[in-house]
Amino acid sequence: MSSLDLRLNTHFTLTVTSHLRLRVPTQFSYVRADPYAVHVCFTITPAQAVRWTFARELLDQGTEFSVGLGDVKIAPVESFLGQYFSIELESPEGHARLEGPIAPVKSWIAKTYEAVPAGSEPEFLDIDRFFEEPSGR
Known part of the structure; x- marks a missing residue:
């Protein structure tokens, strides 16, 4: 079984305050052995660097309509500059809102579904990988 790794390097805008926005290098990655994430x-x-892991389906849906409860919320954003979407992240350490191009x-998401079609994730799940990783993932 291959551990195909798909990556996308792009930039998002982090809203620090209503007057301060920072351009942030952003990398999305997908590993076939962890097919849901x-x-x-x-x-x-x-x-x-701030790292987050969440459901592939959540990201996919969030480019079309508002989704998510709790720690991760994703939604399309209307803009005169083009099509964007936002990712809002919340943890005990704080809250962040980032926007990037859809x-x-x-x-990239379409490529992940070519690698592992929806519904076939259990065939690719590497359970041993999770037992080998240190706790606190």
Whole structure:
């Protein structure tokens, strides 16, 4: 079984305050052995990166309509500049709102579904991988 790894490098905009927005390098990754999840890394500074893991289906749906409860909320954003979507993340450490372009993310998500079609995820799930990883994932 291959551990296909799909990556997308792009940029999102982090809203720090109503007057301060930062352009943030962002990497989405998908590993076939973890077929239900997408991993996102927002590089805030060269020394500080924030990593999140959430459902691939949540990201896919969030490019079409508002989804999510709790820690992760994703929704399309209307803009005169083009099609964007937002990802809102919340943890005990704080809250962040990021916005980025829909088109490259939708294209990348489509590639993940080519690699692992919806409904076939159990065939690719590598249970042993989870037992080998340290706790606190």
